[in-house]
Amino acid sequence: MQDERNLNLKEKHNQEMQPHPIMELLEDYYRRDMHYEDGHILGSMYTKPPDIVLQAFFKFYQTNLGNIGLYPGTAEMEREVVKFLLRLTSGKEDYYGHVVSGGTEANIIALWAARNIGFKRILCTMDVHFSIKKAANLLSLPIKEVPMENGRMSSVDLEKIVEPMDIVVATAGTTPLGFIDPVGEIGKICKEHNAYLHVDAAFGGYVIPFLRELGYTDKRFGFDIPAVRSVTIDPHKMGFAPYPAGGIVSRENIFERISVDAPYLMEEKSDTLLGTRQSGSVAGAYAAHLYFGWEGYRKIVKKCMNTTHYLVKRVSEEGFELFAKPEMNIVNIPVSNTRRVKKEMYRRGWGISTNPQYSTIRIVVMPHVTPEIIEDFLKDLKNIEKSYG
Template structure:
């Protein structure tokens, strides 16, 4: 830190120069986040001083957080449930697994080797979580359509099982597990069923209303105990804004830590100091857009996804799987070098470490037909140049 301060105009110029090097959204086809809604940005700025870790001071902000949780519970068909806003999917998933483990302990079911049944494509956040909590994953291979098979889940449940994880919108492939089949297979087994809907939570409800054939994933499915949902992804809220939601009205209270101070409520999240701006921004976006607004955005995202998939097929490419959500995975020999070549030209896409020779392309609000029209020729140029041995130089 400098001894003397820097004038504000100089600080602004230096920061602006660094931010100018960020890739513009119109060249990003790998992100399940997007440019947040302007109203959310505005309201986040107005609440940038707030801290949900001290609700004796920030009383109105706390009420807004409770309203956001209620809106999210309504979205997932459980107005009588409970939950909390968190930093994102990783924290939400961690809290769900903590609750599952401690619930098993309270019932006398926690063995020396607690296990969690997961798919072979479960999100990598769980690798961190299992290590932290001492949980052993029981990995079930996905089927040919990349889904977690309900019958195999039921067969893998033993006296050691404390939880099953289903994914309602894989961030890697955009596929949705058949939660409506997994739920009944788990129900009655005294095992916590958690649904990771960080990616699909703000897509599936509206896509189903539009007539897309997607499995139901929410609390209307018998057996579902908790759901992760991320407003900072397809919910258009600024980062960080996630949520962990539970079936029962008191279930969120199973994860609680007291403070040192009289009259300071227990914390129900991992973070102590929490940005109230996230709650305020999320509330603003949800209230402003409503179901109609999100349905319209979802309709456009699916139209662009179809436009992108059609363009790839017309160019002779084969998709790894038919996209259920707004993620297109295309088979691509030399995928890593093609991705690097695209990045050297300013385009950002993804390649899978686990499923090589594929490119992952994500459609979010910033990806329009015009962006697709610019991207597809760039992809073909990159593919030809890589095949010709053109050197890839990354910054």
């Protein structure tokens, strides 16, 4: 009898130790994906968050910020995250903001609000993120391209083109090159011509403040420039938050411009683009802010910039050109054929991105990109380029 009981307990234990068959099935899919911890994803603005951030993410898996009346705790946590975003963007604590699904949603919200205020046309450069084009299409706003000078918006050309009630989108950390548009000069022009200025700092928002403190730049992009009315800044890029965590902050309450009645909800209002809003990543962003703190983020930027300079040095030592001097941790290397190199590198286990418009491959030097990884990457890149003469 005792033996039988022991046997049952043992069996139960074994069952508990075995992965659930569903997990085995998922494992099969998981294995086919690339993962940040392997260090081979070189073209993405994400990196693996620390464990405490992932614990925070799972703790809040059932909270819905789309119905904040039920979740005052999570709503307060969102406010804390927004306060940190406002510090990064030189805003005041009582400015406005939300954590949303990503930079795309953040940009759409800003332009949607600007249109509802009465602004009528978008001005941006060719290197603006595609979300601006999506927003223009959704909102039926015309777009006019502003020429660039050295990969940044030309304020001279902007001055010639801008009209009252335009929306100017400046980028602080462009997607292809990581360049910072001259937001100060753009701001002056916007003020003079009564244009709305939105800054897309989805990537650069967690980088530029520390580049300044570390002496790499003196450029500004946030609310210390009087014309800046809203800024996109994403915790799920250089902020180490888990997907999906974008951020949108604003000087005035732009959210009331897009707010609709939602009588079935506790608060009876909805003032972002999505209805149900996943909240685990808000907890994740908050945990990341607590875990790293201001100093921790500065160290991360320093490490990424050191690795960026290492990459730049090794690229030229290996006989490759550099497309342009990087302004932050994004490096572009001209190659013979972007599509072919991307495909061949993928076959060798690398996830790289390309800028076909510049005939370059683009490396985003996130914290998982180390000097050792760079050496392996350059070896493979060299072999591929050699094999095509």
